[in-house]
Amino acid sequence: MASVTLKITNETLKKMDEFYASSKIEGSSKPENYILWQAKTIDDVVITIYSSSKGLKALFNGPSALNESHIWDENASLNVSKHKLKAEWLYLDDQIGSDEVGTGDFFGPVVVVASYVKASQLDYLRRLGVDDSKRLTDKKIKEIAPKLMEEVIYIKQVCPNTKYNEQIELGQTMNSIKALLHNNALLKVRNKVGNEPCFVDQFCDVDKYYSYLQNQKQIVNTNITFKTKGETYYPSVAVSSIIARSIFLDEIDAMSAALGVTIPLGASLKVDEVAKIISRKIGKDKLKDYIKINFVNYKNL
Secondary structure, eight states: OOEEEEEOOHHHHHHHHHHTGGGBOTTOOBGGGTEEEEEEOTTOOEEEEEEETTEEEEEEESTTHHHHHTTTOTTOOOOOOTTOOOOOOSOOSSEEEEEEEOTTOSBSOEEEEEEEEOGGGHHHHHHHTOOOGGGSOHHHHHHHHHHHHHHSEEEEEEEOHHHHHHHHHTTOOHHHHHHHHHHHHHHHHHHHHOSOOEEEEOOSOHHHHHHHTTTOSOOOOSSEEEETTHHHHOHHHHHHHHHHHHHHHHHHHHHHHHHTSOOOOSSSHHHHHHHHHHHHHHOHHHHTTTBOTTSHHHHHO
């Protein structure tokens, strides 16, 4: 589980207290453990505010912990475990893997990609520099993604902001939308290559994942493995992560060109400022075509 720890001031604490007012977890205050309060975001990031011998601190835990922490410190970085194992691919035979991007970004769509990687391609992937896309710069991703798209079979599922917001208003959640996108992408790749083992970058409890799919006619529920940080352990998920990131960056570039404003990534205070500029320019209703309405950023407008 990704985590970030920030040292904060009393002034920042006041801002965070207001920012997360509607997201606080009731009864989370534990004076005996020096915990002031906890909050949980729509992306399942738990923020814990606590006091320590070195002052006030904010701990962010969850898949989008880094993005959430960037709201308060653009230079924040992930905590690195002293006992962190060396990342190695755990499965080296033919496989299908899926990953998603855009879930921690106020602007832009949610993109899911599923890819089929053959054992015979692994040496090429290593030479190309395939790794967890979160460890690669956007420049590197844009450099190698086109080569991957030519080399492997992949399916992309892009949920544009208009469709995303429509589903949110119908009662769907970020995770339920992601589950549908993953399932659809995996199904389409399996239809092309057969019943190969599937690996999914896990973003929620497995039982919950399948509950989101209960009304679907076809579900990938055999020969499938869910693992947190799957892009680190399975080459097919790593490939999907890179391709999905590249597609997402292209979508953001297209948005920036259409709006005449450079769209920032994430959900930081800087993003709020850009959203205000665009809202004044095209109107709040039209802004919905480019953003996710269930983010706190939208409430901030």
